[in-house]
Every structure is written in C-alpha cells, then in structure tokens.
Amino acid sequence: MRVAIVHYHLKPGGVTRVVENAFASMEGRGVQMAAFSGEPYTGDALIQTAVVPGLSYTQANEKPDPGALWFSLKKAAREALGGEPDVWHIHNHCLGKNMAMPQVVERLAAETPVLLQIHDFAEDGRPGNYAAISSQTPNMDKLYPQASQVHYGLLNSRDLSFLTQSNFATQSLHLLPNPIAVPELPPERATLSGFEGRRLLLYPTRAIRRKNLGELILWSAMAEEDQLFATTLTPANPAARPIYDRWLEFAGSLGLPVRFALGEHVSLSFPELMSAADAIISTSVAEGFGLAFLEPYLFHKPLVGRNLPDITSDFTNADVDLSSLYDRMMVPLDWVGEALIRETLDAALRDYYTAYNCVLPLAAVDEAFDAMTAGGKVEFGRLSEALQEKVILHVNANSASQSEIAPASLGLDSAGGCIASNRELIAQNFSLDRYGENLKTIYEKVAQSAVEPLKYASHQTVLDQFLDPQRFNLLRT
Incomplete structure (x- = not known):
C-alpha cells in the first residue's frame, strides 16, 4: 500500500510528531510512505520526505494556483512512491493555512481515496483563519467533500460527534487519537x-x-x-x-x-x-x-x-x-457583577459572530450567561482576563473568601493514588503499537473505498456546532 502524507511544514511540533509516529507505527506493516511539505524536514526520525513548492503557509495577499499545486503533489508522489498513492493522508486541509489546499483536496478526492485528518478547526475559536479561507473560497461547502472514498480522521470523540451531527456519513469518520511515547x-x-x-x-x-x-x-x-x-x-x-x-x-x-x-x-x-x-x-x-x-x-x-x-x-x-x-471552577457572581458580565458577553458575542459572518441569535447572551452561571456563582474559566482579575483581587484581599469558591482546594494530597494504574x-x-493497528485498519478501509462523484456537507452546519452560545468562552474570542 502506498500512502502520501501531506502537511504544510515539518517543523518540530504537534503535527510533525504525528507524521513521525505514522511512519514509525507502519514499520513492518506493509505500507510504503512518503511525506510532502512546503519546507525541508529538519528532524532526525527515519522518514522519507520531499519538498513541494507552493505547499507552505500562504500570506493573506497571495492567490496560489490550486491546479499547479495539485500537479506538483501528484508528480512528487509518483517519484517518491514509484507510482500513484493508494491513499492521500492530508493534515488540516481546511484550517486556512494555505488557500489552495481545499481545491487541491477536491481534485485529489475526485479521483483517489483520501484521509483528511483534522487537528484544528477554523470554526473552533479561530475566526481569523475562517475569514482568510472564506475570502478565497467561493463555495465554503466544498471544505468538506463527501463520497465513499473521502474519510475523516478525528483526534477526539467531541469532533467526531460534531461531524456526525453535521450529517457526515458515519462510515467515513474515524477516531484517530495520537499515540503517547513512554x-x-x-x-x-x-x-x-x-x-x-x-x-x-x-x-x-x-x-x-x-x-x-x-x-x-x-x-x-x-x-x-x-x-x-x-x-x-x-x-x-x-x-x-x-x-x-x-x-x-x-x-x-x-x-x-x-x-x-x-x-x-x-x-x-x-x-x-x-x-x-x-x-x-x-x-x-x-x-x-x-x-x-x-x-x-x-x-x-x-x-x-x-x-x-x-x-x-x-x-x-x-x-x-x-x-x-x-x-x-465556580466563584460568587457578585464578585464580578451580573450586569458587567452580560455587557461583556454582549459585546464579545457580537464581535465573534460578526467575525464568522453570522447573525447573533436573539437569545445568545441569555444562553451564554445561563450556561456559565448557577446558584449565584459564575464559571471562572469562561470569564475574560479583566473579569478574572477582579476575582483574584477579591481573593487576595480577603483570604477567608476562598471558602466561597468551588472547589476551594486542588486536592493535591489525594491526587497521587492512581498514578501507577493510570500509567x-x-x-x-x-501506545505506538496500538496506534499503528488503528491507523493500518483505517488506511485499508480508505484504500478499498470505491471512487464515486463528490457531494459536499454544509459548512454552516459544522460552524453551528462550534458557535453554540452555550459553549461560548470569553477566553476563546
């Protein structure tokens, strides 16, 4: 089986480590792999790589040519793998890092099985990425092609659930958590x-x-x-x-x-x-x-x-x-003030929805406020920095008030009992071996998929999963 892995760069970091782990986990499993990026690989793992011009991050004023990048990728893959890939494994195709990539994926997916692994969504607290990609993508629905040969790899069950609720075919969705090196x-x-x-x-x-x-x-x-x-x-x-x-x-x-x-x-x-x-x-x-x-x-x-x-x-x-x-982490609401929280939510939600080119629902502020409050307390982790400072100043000036926070203690003394079993x-x-078993199974399913005409999921439905006011957090604006 020939697998072509695609990412914008292979600098040290999360996705590069995932690529390195993919190579390591496929060793001895009958999979030939090559990774393609816009910049040279500088790591020391034993992986086969090639640089493809035009694959790096693009700047806001750049208008890359999807056709040229598609052609260059296919040529590089044939040279590195000795033939056409059975599977294209592409990372973060719709994050807005390279404006040509959605159209490149569309061309590849129309003729070859693809695994689109999403580590981060532009819809998830990244309005700048979303604005960038929407400015150069005529039809945003084409971010999410659908067909038997198009599969998606998700890091966690939340993301898998969001795409399921967005009417993606369940057989095309695969949970692909990262391996952990001991x-x-x-x-x-x-x-x-x-x-x-x-x-x-x-x-x-x-x-x-x-x-x-x-x-x-x-x-x-x-x-x-x-x-x-x-x-x-x-x-x-x-x-x-x-x-x-x-x-x-x-x-x-x-x-x-x-x-x-x-x-x-x-x-x-x-x-x-x-x-x-x-x-x-x-x-x-x-x-x-x-x-x-x-x-x-x-x-x-x-x-x-x-x-x-x-x-x-x-x-x-x-x-x-x-x-x-x-x-x-719940703190007394009156330490911050309901009126101030609502005012902050109103301004932030309006800016947030505008950044995603969406209309703010009429009840959004009430829904967000109700989701972050209960019993006269407010969830500290959903407050903005300025509001968090008010709480910290209150506690620092009055140590007795600590008892009004839930939890009031980290419980450090009792946290060590599960270390050995958890490890x-x-x-x-x-483990890397378990990851390899999972990834090989997914590759086989993808490679065996019949190629059929592409359809597309609604990008708005995906966006709605993340924009839900009940999930809104002032630290993610």
Missing part, C-alpha cells in the same frame, strides 16, 4: 536551586490565551505556604505576548508565588523539569488531543486542575482515572 525517566529526581522546601506545581505549557493563566494565578493566590506554581514556556506568537505580559505584571504586583517560563530560565531538559515537580497542573479551557491529561502519569506525577470532559472522555472510557480534576492503562491503550 518517556525515559531521569535516573534521579532533578532539583531546582532556590526551590528548596517548596512544593512545585508545574504547568508544562506555552502560555497562550486558551491555557487560562488567570486560573493558575487564582490558585497561586489561594496557595498553601509551601506551594509554588510555574509555567514552562512563553508564547511563540508575538500576538499572544500582550496578554501574557499583562499577567506577568499583574501577578508580580501582588507578589504571588508563581513563576513564568521556568523552562527558559533553568538548565534542565523537559524530562528533568517534570521530575523536579511535585505535581502537574493544567487550567486549559481548550485542547485538541489532550496530551496534557496523560503525560504527567508517564512521568510518575499526580495531575490536578481543570478537566475538559469533551476531550478526556476518550481517556476515562479507557478507565484512566481523572477524578482528581474539577469540571468547573499502565495509558501505556496499553495509547
């Missing part, structure tokens, strides 16, 4: 100078907005005397720096026990930094696959913080115990 552990626990006598709660993240730094800072304002919180990396995107820098200044002004970009200020590798931590914390409000919920246990560390049931249901269905996490379950269910 890391080599340092021979002994690393130590951090200046952290003696403190319990380190490490948030291993590049601190972008959806990582919800305000909640980490709130926990630091409620910290026990020996607790110290830290993130690992600064945002790579300059556009994310203003919000990040604001949190640095805010936390510093209150003298809170939280350190930022610890991984950039110590001479420890990532495994060593993980080993130095007493626990791992996550406060993220949005994830794709959800590696952050599994990796701590592979490093023999307890995990505390916020759960994302939409993402973690695939893990708990495999009996991974995430009971140490909370689903919501074993994760190694069994999300």
Whole structure:
C-alpha cells in the first residue's frame, strides 16, 4: 500500500510528531510512505520526505494556483512512491493555512481515496483563519467533500460527534487519537536551586490565551505556604505576548508565588523539569488531543486542575482515572457583577459572530450567561482576563473568601493514588503499537473505498456546532 502524507511544514511540533509516529507505527506493516511539505524536514526520525513548492503557509495577499499545486503533489508522489498513492493522508486541509489546499483536496478526492485528518478547526475559536479561507473560497461547502472514498480522521470523540451531527456519513469518520511515547525517566529526581522546601506545581505549557493563566494565578493566590506554581514556556506568537505580559505584571504586583517560563530560565531538559515537580497542573479551557491529561502519569506525577470532559472522555472510557480534576471552577457572581458580565458577553458575542459572518441569535447572551452561571456563582474559566482579575483581587484581599469558591482546594494530597494504574492503562491503550493497528485498519478501509462523484456537507452546519452560545468562552474570542 502506498500512502502520501501531506502537511504544510515539518517543523518540530504537534503535527510533525504525528507524521513521525505514522511512519514509525507502519514499520513492518506493509505500507510504503512518503511525506510532502512546503519546507525541508529538519528532524532526525527515519522518514522519507520531499519538498513541494507552493505547499507552505500562504500570506493573506497571495492567490496560489490550486491546479499547479495539485500537479506538483501528484508528480512528487509518483517519484517518491514509484507510482500513484493508494491513499492521500492530508493534515488540516481546511484550517486556512494555505488557500489552495481545499481545491487541491477536491481534485485529489475526485479521483483517489483520501484521509483528511483534522487537528484544528477554523470554526473552533479561530475566526481569523475562517475569514482568510472564506475570502478565497467561493463555495465554503466544498471544505468538506463527501463520497465513499473521502474519510475523516478525528483526534477526539467531541469532533467526531460534531461531524456526525453535521450529517457526515458515519462510515467515513474515524477516531484517530495520537499515540503517547513512554518517556525515559531521569535516573534521579532533578532539583531546582532556590526551590528548596517548596512544593512545585508545574504547568508544562506555552502560555497562550486558551491555557487560562488567570486560573493558575487564582490558585497561586489561594496557595498553601509551601506551594509554588510555574509555567514552562512563553508564547511563540508575538500576538499572544500582550496578554501574557499583562499577567506577568499583574501577578508580580501582588507578589504571588508563581513563576513564568521556568523552562527558559533553568538548565534542565523537559524530562528533568517534570521530575523536579511535585505535581502537574493544567487550567486549559481548550485542547485538541489532550496530551496534557496523560503525560504527567508517564512521568510518575499526580495531575490536578481543570478537566475538559469533551476531550478526556476518550481517556476515562479507557478507565484512566481523572477524578482528581474539577469540571468547573465556580466563584460568587457578585464578585464580578451580573450586569458587567452580560455587557461583556454582549459585546464579545457580537464581535465573534460578526467575525464568522453570522447573525447573533436573539437569545445568545441569555444562553451564554445561563450556561456559565448557577446558584449565584459564575464559571471562572469562561470569564475574560479583566473579569478574572477582579476575582483574584477579591481573593487576595480577603483570604477567608476562598471558602466561597468551588472547589476551594486542588486536592493535591489525594491526587497521587492512581498514578501507577493510570500509567499502565495509558501505556496499553495509547501506545505506538496500538496506534499503528488503528491507523493500518483505517488506511485499508480508505484504500478499498470505491471512487464515486463528490457531494459536499454544509459548512454552516459544522460552524453551528462550534458557535453554540452555550459553549461560548470569553477566553476563546
């Protein structure tokens, strides 16, 4: 079986790791693979790659030629694989990173079986991507071709459910969670100078907005005397720096026990930094696959913080115990003010729907407000940074008020009981070998699909799944 993998680049990062894992997992399974990208591969994995001009990210003012890219891709695939691919495995075709890609996919899918693996949706809190792709795509429905030979790979059950509800054929949808590599552990626990006598709660993240730094800072304002919180990396995107820098200044002004970009200020590798931590914390409000919920246990560390049931249901269905996490963090509504929250929601929802070229439903503000409030409390993780600051200032000025927050404690002392069992379950269910079995089965189904004329799903129906006001989060605008 010949498989052509396509992505815009093969720089170090999430999708590149998925591509590397695909090659590794297919070893000895009778699959010949080659990966095509717009830039040279600089990693050290044993993968066959080729650069295809025009496949890189495009700029807003560029108008690439889909026909030329389609021709170049097919030519490169024939040369690398010794013949036409049986399957085209294409990553993030509709994210708005390369304006030619939707039309290239349409041409490929009209003649050959394709597996379209979606890691991120432009419809999911990325209005800039959506605006870019809609400006150069005459018919947005063509983002989602439908036919027996067109298959979709999804990272989690939420995304699979959204496409099912958007009337995609169920036989064309495949759950394809990422594999997890069991890391080599340092021979002994690393130590951090200046952290003696403190319990380190490490948030291993590049601190972008959806990582919800305000909640980490709130926990630091409620910290026990020996607790110290830290993130690992600064945002790579300059556009994310203003919000990040604001949190640095805010936390510093209150003298809170939280350190930022610890991984950039110590001479420890990532495994060593993980080993130095007493626990791992996550406060993220949005994830794709959800590696952050599994990796701590592979490093023999307890995990505390916020759960994302939409993402973690695939893990708990495999009996991974995430009971140490909370689903919501509720704070008294009057600390923020109902009128201010409604005013903020109204402005943000209008901007958000406008960015997606949609009309705001009449009851949207009420629906969003009702979804984030209950019993005189509001969900902290759905508030904007400015509103989160009000809550943190209240708690910092009045420590007794901590008891009014639910949960009022991270439950660190009881979070370690499931480490060994979780580690074993994760190694069994999300191993590279298990991933290979799943991927090979999917490739076989795709390759055996009869080629028929293309139809298209409604892009508006897909968009509606994500734009639901009851899901709205001010940190994702």
